[in-house]
Amino acid sequence: MAGKNKKGGKGANPKEIRNSKVHRDYLVEDTYEAGIVLSGTEVKSIRAGKAQISEGFCRFHKDEFFIYALHIDEYAFGNINNHVPRRERKLLLKKSELKKIARALEAGGKSAIPLRLYFKEALIKVEIGICTGKKLFDKREDLKKKAQMRDIDRVMKEVRVR
Structure with a gap:
């Protein structure tokens, strides 16, 4: 008899997909929760844990906010109507949040980067961070603090043991 899949095991439903490079390479200042426009096969593929956001970034295009370089594998059981793995996907935010993000990005030196992709009840959400790139000495300083x-x-x- 086969045992049940435990969390993190092969075939288990992931709670979230994280961007592991963000906190190493960027200083996160603000975070926003955004909805994302997806097709049915994309949702099924994300539920199977077949998505990567490590190379993703966000940008404005004609007053709408899009996420680029988000890779969602084709659904294994999909047919000819399967989705394209890398395409821009629209993010859903309130107007006030869009204005705040636009002001922050226009100020210069900042990027909008996806931090994690997660489920909130039946919906898929993306956590977007307004980030500033770290310099090499900042990264070294973080490594020293971590070691300490x-x-x-x-x-x-x-x-405690004694």
């Missing part, structure tokens, strides 16, 4: 925190945790664990 790891050392502190190790020492505290030894003290």
Whole structure:
């Protein structure tokens, strides 16, 4: 008898798809939750965990906000009406949020990058971050802090054991 799939195992439904490179390469200032316009086979493919947002970015086109370079694999059981894996997809936000994002991007030096793709009840949402790129010395500083925190945790664990 085969065992049940546990979380994170092969074939399990993922709760969210994260962009692992964002916090390493960017400093996230603001976040927004946006809906996304998808076709039926795209939703089924995301439910199967077959999506990548690591190369994604967002941009305005004629007063509408789109996400580009979001890769959603073709649905395995789809027919000739299957979707195109890489296409721009419209993001759904309130007008006030769109204006805030537009002002932040026009100021310069900032990018709108997808942080995660997740389910909110039956809907698929995208968390968008307004980000500033990190310099090399910022990345090194973060690595030093991470190493220091790891050392502190190790020492505290030894003290608790005694």
